[in-house]
Amino acid sequence: MTHTEKQSGRRAGGFTLAEIIVSIFIIFLLMGIALVSYRVAANQARIASDRALVNGLKIAVEDFKREFGFIPPLVKDNGNTGQGSPLVEVEGLVIPNAFSPAIAVDINVLRGEQSARIPRYSTYSLAYYLIGALEAEVDGIDGPGFVEVRRAGNFAPVVDPKTIDGGDRGTLELARRGPKKYEPFFDTNRGGVELYTDIVNKYMPTSGNVISRTRLIFRTEIRDRNSVPIRYYRWFADNIDPTTIPGGISEYTDDSIDFTDSVKGLIAYLNIPKVVLYGYGNPLDPLFEVPVELRDATYAIVAAGPNKLFGDDEEYALLRGGAGPESDAMKRKYAEYLGLSITRLNNDDSYRQKAIEAAREDNIIEVGS
Structure with a gap:
């Protein structure tokens, strides 16, 4: 007798080809979902890290303000790779070159009303005034730390010891009280932050080769975990009493380098940099309203x-x-x-x-x- 076996798509205890394909598809689908979820979670973690850094810097700026009575000045590094003049030499002293609201040209820059299109941010200011990352010739202390800061942006001169002739006792050095010294307002040893210092031997541009990078560091920045410099923006509102504007503040118009056309209302009056405004919506949208927290703000x-x-x-x-x-x-x-x-x-x-x-x-x- 001849025995025959009936063939089927399934072996005993096995799976059909279709079932295997479906199983593989489901596995890859789950892997894809897991990968997307991981990427979303990782991106959210990165955002949280960056937000913590920026929030920490804001706290440090507020601490600086409580100590000195003003917020850190805006250094004239022009927000670029150091082609501005962040340090200048005045009567033999090297000091930070900061925008001054008392100077007409500077206040026009801070109001965005000049034609040179000078950016209203610095990548050096926070490292100068929150960390004290300059050398003793500039901020009074080598390495992190600094002496008292003046409103103009310079650091208080360090007082040299006074000496007198002590007769048989020789030259005597008298103690003199110097300016108060400060530790950094912000810790750059924490995770997700970098204190970058450029120590390449090079003369500082526009200094007439007076301030040499072989002698003084001037490019120093607080950077995020991607090594991108943190920006510090400053601005001033127009010096106009809003109550004197015909039709009220909503009818006020002004030209600004941040916008191609004239802008109107609070945007025109407050002169907030466009990058900051975009963090709260589209300032070109007719329905856009300047948020309350921006109306009194002067830095970002x-x-x-x-x-x-x-x-x-x-x-x-x-x-x-x-x-x-x-x-x-x-x-x-x-x-x-x-x-x-x-x-x-x-x-x-x-x-x-x-x-x-x-x-x-x-x-x-x-x-x-």
Whole structure:
């Protein structure tokens, strides 16, 4: 007798091919969901870390204000790679070069009313005045720490010991009280923060080779965990009594370098930098209202957030620029950090504008007065 076996798609105790495929699909689907969840959680953790850093710096600024009666001055580093004049030599003393509200040209800059398009932020100010990261020739103490800060932005002169002729006892040194010394207001040894100091031997631009980087450090920044400098913004409202404006503050108009056209209302009067405004919505939207917390604010601390980009006019200008090392470098950053197309960044302005909007979405902003 011949025995035959009936064939089926299933072996005893096994699975069909279809079941195996479905199982594999489910496994990959779950892995994908887990990966997305991990990325979201990791991004939220990075945002929380950046927010803690910026909040800590705001607390330090408020501590500085309580001690000295004013907030840290805005150093003239022009918010770039050090091509400004952050230190100047005055009567043999090297001091920080800060914007002064008492000088007409400076107050125009702080109100955004000048044509030179000078950025109203510094990447040096917080390291100078919260950390004391300069050398003793400038802030009175080598390394972290500093002596009393004056409203003009300079540090109190260190008093040299006084000597007298002690006769048979020789030269005597008399104790003299010098300026009060301070420890840093902010701890840069914590996680997620870097105190960057550029010690390359190079003369400081525009100093006439007087202030040498072989002798004095001037570029020092507080940076986030991505090594992106934290920005410190300062601004002043217009010196106009709102009650004297015909039609009230809502009818007040003004020109500003931050906007292509004239702006109106509180935006025009307060002169808040556009990057700060964008942290609270679209200031170009007719329905946008300046939040209460911004109406009395005079400074902001801004971090680029996880995507490492600020999405400001400087970045936009570089994205729009033609071939050139700085423009090419910025386009590469946008392509890498946001997953964008360099070809479209080169050729499509609407694409560039959307890229700028995406870049500033995760900016971390804290304001104060």
